[in-house]
Amino acid sequence: MREVCEELASRLEETVLGLQLDNRELTMDRAYAEEEHLARILIAAAWYQVNYRNS
Template sequence: MSLVDGLKSPHTPLRRFLDRGLSTGAKPLRDSYRAQHRTQHVLLPTPGVGPEGGTIGTAIDQRLRPAFTAAAPVDASRVGIELTGGIGGRGAGLRMRTIGNELAGRLTETVHRLDLDNRELPIDRGQDEEEDLARMLIAAAWYQVLAVRRSA
């Protein structure tokens, strides 16, 4: 099953999200949000705090990539994994890099085991498999976001 075919089915997670969140278009959603949250001052996060939506968006992107090809499911996170080796003193950073490498190995194994780019299979897998995959992808996204912030 292709990604496009997955969009035709009302039962896939991506289709359910799109139906709920985007079916009315962006303007009514934006107007409703602004009406509920009127303020004279814009509140911004304190320095060093990033938008969590970036991490979730990155994880969604990482979930969609293996639907096209499972050849290198954690390429985007590898730079961040390596960068953690120099963070917070030698011990903590090295442990984070070790954990990141273990995560990358487990994520790669899971993507290949689930055969996510196989067009003959449904785009989504079982609930337990999807939850386990989502947790790993969110953790991998943290490493990728780190790489992006360090290179900026």
């Protein structure tokens, strides 16, 4: 489970950096697919956090 969590964290970091969420020169609008991908990763990360805390 730890390996999967590390892979998930890596993909989350890669996605956030790729979307340049901290770049204020870009518009806030994102493509639906980009937002959906980010949302799915965040949901999975939240699920792993809950399972890690409540073993």
